[in-house]
Amino acid sequence: MSIFEYNGSALIAMVGKNCFAIASDRRLGVQLQTIATDFQRIYKVHDRLFLGLSGLATDAQTLYQRLVFRHKLYQLREERDMKPETFASLVSAILYEKRFGPYFCQPVIAGLGDEDKPFICTMDSIGAKELAKDFVVAGTASESLYGACEAMFKPDMEAEELFETVSQALLSSVDRDCLSGWGGHVYVVTPTEVRERILKGRMD
């Protein structure tokens, strides 16, 4: 089994009209055994920037701590929050530093940039950025997620419709993957508020 599939994960980020949604599953496993059903994969970097980390859980946690460290120093030095594009470049540089002994993670970055324009991107474990205008996916369920998103995505969805679409895409994809699931965790971010919702899906 690949090291990326050791813990199991599913991540999705989708762009709407002046808003975005980022969602993950909640399972933490050790190969076939389920250890936790409330594992957090999505972290807030600042009010308008969220980071999801799929892959090996230990690397995800360590990488998150390193990135938050860098971001806090940036905030203190520059007296402003990092733009999502800047943060993505930083993550890419940090991943590439470990080119020959990488973090076994695939990050998904979602944020609101200048003029409330939503920004999403993902990258591989050594920092190859993939910007997208519609959606990005990561994790053990990524193949199903790609199919579900491609079918369900529409451009310029409002926050509520975006939430429904993301939830449906996530739940239907993790149902086809034994290593991810046990519910969902969805954040829908607009310029004025962040709504966090827990989904109940098939608990297996």
Add this chain to the structure above:
Amino acid sequence: MGDSQYSFSLTTFSPSGKLVQIEHALTAVGSGQTSLGIKASNGVVIATEKKLPSILVDESSVQKIQCLTPNIGVVYSGMGPDFRVLVRKSRKQAEQYHRLYKEPIPVTQLVRETAAVMQEFTQSGGVRPFGVSLLVAGYDDNGPQLYQVDPSGSYFSWKASAMGKNVSNAKTFLEKRYTDDMELDDAVHTAILTLKEGFEGQISGKNIEIGIIDSDKKFRVLTPAEIDDYLAEVE
């Protein structure tokens, strides 16, 4: 910095609490050619005298005003070779920032890092402080900015400032002439008039250097012909 025999700092405190080496460095700056900078509402101008030691020197090969990034420029008073080293280091720092964040470095951050370098040379083994004060002019998301960086590593943001020989006359002149809503063209005229105050000999496009950055955020050094045009307007 320095080999093992000089792992102690040469810049040490005097009983009165001063760092004598830095005082001497400031003296070196104070005997350098006059340079000045003015922040306008829509840009920044920096200027300096370019007095060459002999008429045989090819003045087009001497560039006292340099750009650090496309939107940040710098001028100095003091020792030219020290300035070149600082420019090189600052450019590298700006590029490293860009490589990491894929964003142009904000002016304050570059000034801070350059100042940190200058401070290192006042507290490391076997080295002396830089014999230059810098005037850094830039335009970024926070608007036009002008900073002075001293050999000690302290930096200040100015609306208008001067350094080098004739600094007190130049500053008095600038205090009288500066207005908050000055536009860039007015600022260039004021800069020329300020340089003229202490200038020995005939001022022309060949013996002063002027760099400007306006709201298009591109720093550029004026050609001698452009300087001559401004000089004609000032007459």
